[in-house]
Amino acid sequence: MPEGLLDGRVGLIGAALLVGVLAGCDPRSTEIRAAPRGPVGQPPSPLMDGREGVSTCGVPATGAGVSSGDLRRAATGVNASLNGALPLLSEHPWNQDISACPVDPDSVQLIAKIGADTGLHPDFGAGLYKGAPIGIPYVVVSGGQPKVKVQWTAYGAESDPGPYPVPANAPIEGGPTAAGDRHVLVIDKDNQRLYELANAYPQADGSWKASGGAVFELNSNATRPMYWTSADAAGLPIFPGLARYEEAARGPGGIRHALRFTVNSTRAAFVPPASHWAPYNTDRYSAPMGMRVRLKASYVIPSSFSTETKALLTAMKTYGMIVADNGSNWFISGAPDDRWNNDKLLSELAQVKGSDFEVVRMDGLVAKP
Numbered sequence: 001m002p003e004g005l006l007d008g009r010v011g012l013i014g015a016a017l018l019v020g021v022l023a024g025c026d027p028r029s030t031e032i033r034a035a036p037r038g039p040v041g042q043p044p045s046p047l048m049d050g051r052e053g054v055s056t057c058g059v060p061a062t063g064a065g066v067s068s069g070d071l072r073r074a075a076t077g078v079n080a081s082l083n084g085a086l087p088l089l090s091e092h093p094w095n096q097d098i099s100a101c102p103v104d105p106d107s108v109q110l111i112a113k114i115g116a117d118t119g120l121h122p123d124f125g126a127g128l129y130k131g132a133p134i135g136i137p138y139v140v141v142s143g144g145q146p147k148v149k150v151q152w153t154a155y156g157a158e159s160d161p162g163p164y165p166v167p168a169n170a171p172i173e174g175g176p177t178a179a180g181d182r183h184v185l186v187i188d189k190d191n192q193r194l195y196e197l198a199n200a201y202p203q204a205d206g207s208w209k210a211s212g213g214a215v216f217e218l219n220s221n222a223t224r225p226m227y228w229t230s231a232d233a234a235g236l237p238i239f240p241g242l243a244r245y246e247e248a249a250r251g252p253g254g255i256r257h258a259l260r261f262t263v264n265s266t267r268a269a270f271v272p273p274a275s276h277w278a279p280y281n282t283d284r285y286s287a288p289m290g291m292r293v294r295l296k297a298s299y300v301i302p303s304s305f306s307t308e309t310k311a312l313l314t315a316m317k318t319y320g321m322i323v324a325d326n327g328s329n330w331f332i333s334g335a336p337d338d339r340w341n342n343d344k345l346l347s348e349l350a351q352v353k354g355s356d357f358e359v360v361r362m363d364g365l366v367a368k369p
Contacts, residue, residue, distance in 0.1 A: 057361075058096025060089075068095060069219035071140075071189040078171050079244075079335055080140040086256060087187075087194065087240040092221050093273040094240040095257045098294060098360050099318050107359040109285040111293070114263050115329045119350035123262075123327075124243060124334030125342040132175030133336035136183055138239055139170050143190030148207050150197065155212030158228045164195045164213065168206050181325075183231055184210070185239045192218040194239055196231035224275040233325045234289035235275035236260075241322060243334030248308040252301075255315035259334075262327030263287045269367035278326050279368060287323045288367070292360040294320035299356045302348075306341060309348040320360060330354060 060068075067073060068090040074082040088094055104110065124135030147163035166186050173183040184200040187193075199211035214230035216222075216237045224235040232238050241260030248255060267286040268279040274290025295316035305313070312332070321332065332349070334340075 057101040057363075058093065058098045059100075060091040060096060068092075069192065071187060071192060071218055074140050074187070074189045076140045076142055076189070078139050079137055079337060081246050082140075082244075087218050088216075088237075089219065089221055092240075093258075094237075094322070095319070097318050098258075098292060098320050099297070101294075102361040104359040104361045106285060110287055110291070110359045111354050111357055113265075113283070113285045114287060114354055116353065116355040118330050118354050120330045120332060120352045121328065122243070122334060122340075122342075122345040122349055123331040124336060124340065125345060126336070126338045126340040127342065130175075132178060133171075134342075135334045135336035136173045136185065136238060136242060137171035137336055138185035138187060138242075139167060140187045140189050141165055141167065143188060145186075145188065150213060151203075151207065151209045152213070153199070153209055153211050155229055159212045160215040162213075164197070164208070164215075166195065166197070166200075166208055168202055170200075170202075172200060183238060184208070185231075187218075187239065194218055194237055196238055198231040223273045226275055229276040232260075233266075233276065233278040234270060234323065236273060236290070236322065236324050238324070238333070241324060241333060243312060243332060245308070245335070245337035245339045248311040249339070250311060251307045252310050252314035254311045256319070257315070258292065258319040259312070259315060259321045259332055260324045261321045261333065262325050262329070262331045263323055264326065264329050266323065266326055267367065269365060271362040271365045274322075274324075277368065280326065282368060288362070288365060289323055291323045291362060292320045293323075293357045294318075294360055295352070296356055296358055299352075302351075305348045306344045308340070309344060312349070313352065316357075321357075 067084055068086040069088060071082060071085045073085050074080060086095060145165035147165045150162040150164050152159050165188055166184060170184050170186060172178060174180045182199050184197040186195040194216040197210040197213045201209045203209060212229060212231060224230055229235050238260065240257055243259055265280050265286055266278050267288045268277045268282055269288035270277045271288050271290040277289050295313055297317065301310055301313045
């Protein structure tokens, strides 16, 4: 078994590791090296232009009116409606029904480490907090949006080269004066591309500065190259995992993808579809990036809960939640929308505890040697 695979878990990354060793490069090294990207539309080469991120037990999202991997029907603008479009293909890990996948043997300990008695918390909502919308905003643009230069300030070697079609007034997480992650998410609906920046700052000439950035093909299953980060610590796209009001308002079954969430302390490890870790510790029972949890089938969603909360919890049963970054425990990511009912979201989700979840078996776990 190659180094970096622990506890006998095997899977897609295990195969990728072996391919890398046979090819003469050692992907077990913790050194991060930039890998060249091939032309758009070409099949990815192992450990070069991304892995195919299809899991081994999930099944594709289904449902009437679902249009996966094709966002041409989306409206344009800030936090615009996707009009039923589903980012990424239905068989992509973000969109897979994992309700029947096996439970990880370390599930109880992993949940306890995050907080079995801690309730869920929506990191999104209506109105303003400290002068900025609550959540991670995004903007949908057409294929004609001019592309501008982006200067990398930290992770250029792991960033996809520009230019990016980022409007000068693109919304920034936390607002223009924020000091946090300052994510900027741009969806090019005509070319099926998602552009994401971290620590992004607009410049007077229309260009942007950012610590790093990533481009995702929304009509593909490709994931980031091995050990590469993205605008998120896990190397994942942010936008596909956001809770959005237009989906939640449809009620149970309206959200057809996994949700993004954060934990305070993570292990120096990742599991597909993640490709990168944030090296906090090597504790076996700390969550690795990409770890997926799901609301237990035995949990009965209260009939008194709001339509939106019922939709969120149903999605957690069917598609689960994926650890994507370090942050407060059990904080769920979403897009701002003035139609969210903050009081109901806060009070209802707080009643759902960590002990109501279980960890989906982590095939292909890669850990820091």
